[in-house]
Amino acid sequence: MNSHPPTPPARGALSRRGLLRGGLAAGGLGLVAGASGCGSPLGAGLVGSQLDPGTVTFWNLFGGGDGARLQTMLDKYVVDTGPDSLQAATFAWGNPYYTKVSLATIGDQPPDVAVAHLTRAANLAQAGLLTPITEEMLGTVGLTSTDFNQKVWAAQKVNGQDWTVPLDTHPFVMFYNSEVCEKAGLLDGDGKLKPIQGVEAWEAALTAAKQATGGLGLSVANVNEFATPWRFFQTLYSQQEGATDFLSGAGTEITFNEDLAAKTLEYIQKLANDGLISKAADYAGSQTDMFTGKSAFYLQGEWEITTAQGIKDLKFGMVPVPTIFDKPAAQADSHTFVLPKMERTEAQVKRAMGFIKSMLDQSMTWAAGGHVPAYLPTLDSSEYESLEPQADYASAADVAVYDAPAWYSGSGSNFENIVGAQIGLVQQGLSSPKAAISSIRSQLQSYASTANPL
Template identity: 65%
Template structure:
């Protein structure tokens, strides 16, 4: 890729000029970042690594444990300042503005699907083979799917910590009554649409109604993730978006095949018509449904339910090939002037986090770091090891400046897919609405 010309007039150059005045004041007022953490505070301590992330809940607790491991090995409390920001667009806006304001953190977390637009906007620095080698890493240290997915223009732009795919949770007591457990107490193979629908029918007889739940009320991410999973199981599926989000290229026939099937499940009473996020998982937890489709991170919630016997598996292959919508949490290097020592310090921190991937895996995410993924400790971790193959079949959202986890694209498309599940819209009407609503974004150049 040719070097980005410094004279090009971009949103980055505009913001850089504006941050010296009113924009800087506004940012300082809304930021929760302590002084010196990389926005507009006092000069940074060169011996202290500044780390930004967006982890709350169980992920946040585990990340704090891992940060403590780094501090213990690298000089104590003053060696690291870690700051957590609100998940989604607010986080990425702060990271972008801090970088164009020349006060970014040393290391930041980014979803892999959000790292690409950041890199295209000149917010991230590539990570060289020499950077990796300085801490004993190489491309061979990582799950191939996540490592290959982060490559952009032949450059490494992010170091994956995990893969977090959509998976299928199941209530073991309901499965037993429905005759769907094998001799080891694990879910039987449900490959194939006919086999899967026969299982839904059997579960429905046990529950008296719902067999599988998918959150679709006040929730847009889950409908998109379920669609993307089943869509990419179909031979002939094409990217929903192409040319960095400037074109809509979804295969209409494959789209219809998935959404018409989902609507048919609702009409048969197998799939819920309307449930919010909490309601969808509670139905499975309480035995009112047998299956629940969600990200593997809800393992923590399931484990907290007293007396619940559950398992987790990759979403069964209903069509032609296995696929699972997924993203990855990655470490990125925001663009800034660094000495060789500071660059090495950033890599040492990232390596420390990777070395503690078993702690991270306790929260459900599939490790991207092969020494952990291939370890006996991880392979005996249940139910995590039962669905880890989903990482090999991961499908990442198409690159677009308005796309990725928690994005405008996800909200726009997911809202229409939810209406199909609610039987408030036909698959055809929803697709027409999606294409119409996305036009404003496909026709707008990236603002980065």
Template identity: 55%
Template sequence: MSNRPPRTSIAELPGIPGMSRRRVLGAAALGVAGTVLSGCSTPLAAGLLGTELDPGTVVYWNLFGGGDGVRMQDMQAGYREQNAAALQATTLAWGNPYYSKLTLATVGNQPPDVAVAHLTRAKPLWAGGILDPITEEDLAGVGLSSADFAEQAWTTQVTDGQNIAIPLDTHPFTLFYNKEVCEQAGLLDADGILIDLDGRDAFEAALAEISAVTGGTAITVANVAETSTPWRFFWTLYNQLESATPFLSEDGAVLSVDEPSFLEVMDLVTSWVDEGWLNSNLDYAGSQTEMFIGNAGFYLQGEWEIATAQSIEGLDFGMAEIPRIFDKPAVQADSHTFILPRKDRSPEQRQLAMEFIKAMLDQSLIWAEGGHVPSYLPTFESSEFQSLEPQQHYAGAADHAVYDDPAWYGGSGSTFEATVGAQLGLVQQGALSPERAFAAIRNQLEIYTSTPSPL
């Protein structure tokens, strides 16, 4: 099946200046690479065909399900109530299927006006010619500037000297804790908040105290039938080392991870399993349950699981930034962002898209109630957000966010995370030594590092 609409010249797509046949094919390959190379399938024609809409309609795509999906629907309803412009919002399947459809819809000159992308996935979309830059004039036209956003998320989105995305949030890896267990372990202050546990000695002493209370596990990290969590765990600890280097360089063409640092982190993980502090085998749900029922004191996961913890009747829990175990504070994170897929826009259509984004930012307190740290500073600095519990206790992690390295096969929910995370999980299970895991990662990534970017 052709990846371009019928009766369209392969030399130049209408409405997408500079979109040559090579970039069309390359962008299409970019969108499906993670799927094809991992042996999955995606309907390639999705999004290529569309119907004519009123020019005053904002077409918006996102990938939010669960609690995030409910909150996004509330924000969309707020937009509809406050604006005369019509909104056509579509939610698509999370991960590679979403990015494949977005890529191919743009190549087919039928993209949405505004879309959501993880910041780590926006970068390869930009490299593939799929995004329009967001200019200072675009921002100023709706009363925004770069000073309105959290520094780490904003500076990370800047690529090739241009703004490629507008961050809605930062969603960091966080530490959940069972207050009943931690109180018995002597780890809470007078206000019932987790004490400072920075430094390996202090953190391991805390794990030992919790283990004495539970009679076994102190901390849980999902690692069975789960690859993203082991990656987030590793990337957090690895980047706390002064010796850490990028895992990937040259847009994914070079495996540049520092092997001694890799082994140091995984030796630490192995030692915690050997001590009985860290689980060896737990899936995503099981890692939560152990902390929820008091069989563990700590649980590491993305802050979005706040909604799950809040739904457990009788659970008294808190959340905190992951302590600095090694040399410096760092935590794996990503950001949900708004992007402008590349298309021929009138000034009025561009303004309408920016007004929609601004309306979403203005409602980002709703988004923050689901755990995400707002990137829009008027929301972040508001008394309403600063008083949210337990969000206020981990919101500072956004300042130490470390994003996945840019790669055409990388980013949140990508083939890269699945490949590397699987090996890291096997180390935690005791099925592989750190050395063998490193060798397996190097070998399995060779197909991607040695394959030229399709751009």
């Protein structure tokens, strides 16, 4: 396993912004145009794009089931507003996407609206690449800030300003195989998982599940996978009193509680050594264990609901990760809409906000893929409350723990790769907690001491 991330830029290195504004904007935009690699229609910022003045340009990074559901939502927007009302482009997930958005904005060719993970939007905002979202802007389409889950709304603020319109929360959750759990005596009279709270009840449930499967109690990916180990660790770490942010000062300081981190890693390693959780499993293997009854439980983002629903004859449920320690917590992120920085007329603002409002109004379509709606009229609706198993884990959004803001952190980031790799090695028994923490600190320090390249 390669646990070493790409070398960060030196402190004196020329930033992308300096490069583009130094006279190479055309080359930068050419890179954006030629690097999508997905056959999507050209969007704003792409060479040769000639658009109707009333067209909204929209960039996103959704693939798979999310991409299919988004397309349904986009199709409805076009039906409602006209055939020339939208030009959408989809780009590769993770760092490549955020590089494209940054380059296009710096080069004065951004899309009208873009998707950003909440944990990545903060860096774009601090770099001056986003337009703030005001109550007046929300009001142009009948929205207010109180229309959103306030946990998410508070998390997206940077320097006291609002920068995003949240679409969802996607927390780390626990799937369970209903047939195995019934055999293990873990279901109630309605066929739902009995509440699990505290270390003793948690380990008793895993032990009963292990006896029922003859294999594992719980499966969680840690081989050739970095994000999942980080999500697992961050969830358990954040459930304990004394947990501090991993990073502070916009990523310039490494501030996690080392003693608590070591305790959490020791616990993960103990569960693996006792055979209660998977010691070594890749992403696909971890879910297959639960799907085939080799484990009773499976930890992952709720988006894997689509995969589980596609398994013939699989009876399963989903709940928030149990409160094992002192308080409920679940690692999470949110998909949000942002307005890349550009000069906009009132009409352009209203058109962009109208597009966002259309997406929010279709939050039930989005919720089918597992994500918890951030838009309260949908989240609090009887239609959503009757949606199973989605409604059974929706409360996880209220205890969401977001990655600490930094230019190198957030979903799909170098931070998650660095930390997740070391946690995975501990779970596999290939590293000690002490060695993992030392490696994490050493690798993160090079990023923490490097100026934001934007």
